[in-house]
Amino acid sequence: MNIIPNLSVDCVIFGVNSENLSVLLVERELTKDGEVLFSDHTLTGHHVIEGENTEDAAIRVLKSITGFENIYLEQFYTFSDTNRLGGKKDIIWRENFPHKIAEHVISVGYYSLVDSTAICPDEAHKNVHWFPIDNLPELGFDHKEIIEKALEQLRIKVMHEPVVFELLPEKFTISQLQKLSEAILGTTFDRRNFRKKVGQMKSIIALDEKQKGVAHKPAQIYIFSKDVYERTRKEKLIFFY
Amino acid sequence: MNIIPNLSVDCVIFGVNSENLSVLLVERELTKDGEVLFSDHTLTGHHVIEGENTEDAAIRVLKSITGFENIYLEQFYTFSDTNRLGGKKDIIWRENFPHKIAEHVISVGYYSLVDSTAICPDEAHKNVHWFPIDNLPELGFDHKEIIEKALEQLRIKVMHEPVVFELLPEKFTISQLQKLSEAILGTTFDRRNFRKKVGQMKSIIALDEKQKGVAHKPAQIYIFSKDVYERTRKEKLIFFY
DNA sequence: ACAAAAGTGTTCATTATACACCCATGT
DNA sequence: ACATGGGTGTATAATGAACACTTTTGT
Numbered sequence: 001m002n003i004i005p006n007l008s009v010d011c012v013i014f015g016v017n018s019e020n021l022s023v024l025l026v027e028r029e030l031t032k033d034g035e036v037l038f039s040d041h042t043l044t045g046h047h048v049i050e051g052e053n054t055e056d057a058a059i060r061v062l063k064s065i066t067g068f069e070n071i072y073l074e075q076f077y078t079f080s081d082t083n084r085l086g087g088k089k090d091i092i093w094r095e096n097f098p099h100k101i102a103e104h105v106i107s108v109g110y111y112s113l114v115d116s117t118a119i120c121p122d123e124a125h126k127n128v129h130w131f132p133i134d135n136l137p138e139l140g141f142d143h144k145e146i147i148e149k150a151l152e153q154l155r156i157k158v159m160h161e162p163v164v165f166e167l168l169p170e171k172f173t174i175s176q177l178q179k180l181s182e183a184i185l186g187t188t189f190d191r192r193n194f195r196k197k198v199g200q201m202k203s204i205i206a207l208d209e210k211q212k213g214v215a216h217k218p219a220q221i222y223i224f225s226k227d228v229y230e231r232t233r234k235e236k237l238i239f240f241y
Numbered sequence: 242m243n244i245i246p247n248l249s250v251d252c253v254i255f256g257v258n259s260e261n262l263s264v265l266l267v268e269r270e271l272t273k274d275g276e277v278l279f280s281d282h283t284l285t286g287h288h289v290i291e292g293e294n295t296e297d298a299a300i301r302v303l304k305s306i307t308g309f310e311n312i313y314l315e316q317f318y319t320f321s322d323t324n325r326l327g328g329k330k331d332i333i334w335r336e337n338f339p340h341k342i343a344e345h346v347i348s349v350g351y352y353s354l355v356d357s358t359a360i361c362p363d364e365a366h367k368n369v370h371w372f373p374i375d376n377l378p379e380l381g382f383d384h385k386e387i388i389e390k391a392l393e394q395l396r397i398k399v400m401h402e403p404v405v406f407e408l409l410p411e412k413f414t415i416s417q418l419q420k421l422s423e424a425i426l427g428t429t430f431d432r433r434n435f436r437k438k439v440g441q442m443k444s445i446i447a448l449d450e451k452q453k454g455v456a457h458k459p460a461q462i463y464i465f466s467k468d469v470y471e472r473t474r475k476e477k478l479i480f481f482y
Numbered sequence: 483a484c485a486a487a488a489g490t491g492t493t494c495a496t497t498a499t500a501c502a503c504c505c506a507t508g509t
Numbered sequence: 510a511c512a513t514g515g516g517t518g519t520a521t522a523a524t525g526a527a528c529a530c531t532t533t534t535g536t
Contacts, residue, residue, distance in 0.1 A: 007248065075318065106289075195490085
């Protein structure tokens with residue numbers, strides 16, 4: 001079970017609820033002789049173990065942080081700059097962990113999507129917290145760059161493929177779908193136009209079922225059929241935008 | 242100048258001319274006692290050297306094959322399956338090069354775009370040839386998968402960003418632009434509609450100049466301004482298709 | 483009765499698609 | 510004069526964007 005010293009994965013764990021999009025970060029604090037030298041935040045990552053592929057490594061990291069194993073996961077980019085761990089603080093940090101972190105580590109970036117209300121990081125890891133995507137703290141290593149790239153890729157993906165459903169319960173309402181999409185994309189949509197568009201998608205199927213126990217008109221319940229989606233999707237061919 | 246034994250780059254070199262899209266492949270032939278054991282094709286790749294990032298490694302590989310240094314290059318995916326070099330032929334191959342190829346090599350995939358008429362691979366490397374994308378030979382390692390992924394990513398990129406201009410001369414005609422786009426995307430566009438769309442793009446600017454010496458109505462010459470493109474591009478926000 | 487979210491339709495502007503003829507040049 | 514690719518316009522369909530009121534339920 002040896003680690004590969006120059007290869008790691010970094011997980012950008014996006015947390016979504018109906019209001020906003022956030023990222024799970026770990027506090028990195030260096031103390032010496034009881035004094036705090038510095039403190040900032042980093043992504044969750046780990047070296048790849050021999051005989052393991054990077055996806056399995058990412059799954060392992062995710063499980064260790066969130067406790068869950070079946071999380072939506074997407075590889076988005078590999079970071080290999082020779083000085084990506086070369087910030088002032090990073091050098092000091094690495095000097096204190098010479099056995100753990102090589103000078104030049106290539107890191108494969110994965111992002112994942114979780115329901116931020118379903119995970120209370122505080123229980124398992126005291127120094128792990130959610131940060132809203134538009135209000136990030138100071139970040140160690142090249143993790144700011146990694147998060148930016150992840151966000152960009154996530155949004156492209158969400159716009160072109162039905163990944164929001166990875167996060168919705170099997171049965172959902174149109175409002176839930178809209179709020180989730182809005183939170184991830186950082187925008188808002190007109191409610192009527194959104195429903196019109198969704199109504200045209202044959203893969204989003206109304207059940208014979210309504211919300212119960214809500215203090216307003218109960219909403220129609222829908223499911224998403226990946227099967228129907230694959231069969232009915234029409235890819236538009238575009239030159240460029 | 243030591244190589245990192247478990248890290249490599251693979252370059253999917255796409256060659257475009259006005260008719261088709263092809264990939265540059267190297268013949269891999271294993272002979273023993275003067276007898277050909279097998280022969281198939283692989284991508285061009287190489288291990289990463291210590292102190293080098295993966296992009297520089299890819300540039301190095303490209304230069305060694307094509308002779309050019311300033312080639313459009315895009316990282317698209319990292320391949321890390323533990324048995325990605327584990328085909329029957331691959332095992333035999335590796336047994337004959339135990340010093341060169343580790344059992345588990347993570348490979349960062351880059352694709353590049355070159356004018357296939359500008360490169361005559363035969364001169365420099367006898368066993369390097371162009372193969373049309375829809376008629377590939379038998380491929381070693383996991384290189385079929387790598388090419389498929391590269392093609393998918395290239396087409397998405399070409400549809401959404403102005404990468405075709407990386408391949409066009411500075412001054413070009415609309416026909417050239419159309420033929421290139423068609424070759425890369427593997428489709429055809431209506432000539433009038435294509436021109437209409439292009440006409441709306443402020444970044445494609447007509448010069449006060451025409452083709453000369455052609456046996457037909459000389460075409461208008463255009464240039465592409467990346468600057469204008471960045472300023473005038475409007476990103477559409479979409480839920481999904 | 484009131485609060486809270488669900489649900490619904492029309493108009494207008496933009497964009498996509500399909501399609502056929504004349505033009506300028508070199509040989 | 511002919512062959513070759515360049516250049517153009519219109520009608521129809523589909524899609525996107527803007528916008529306000531009624532409905533159903535729980536309290």
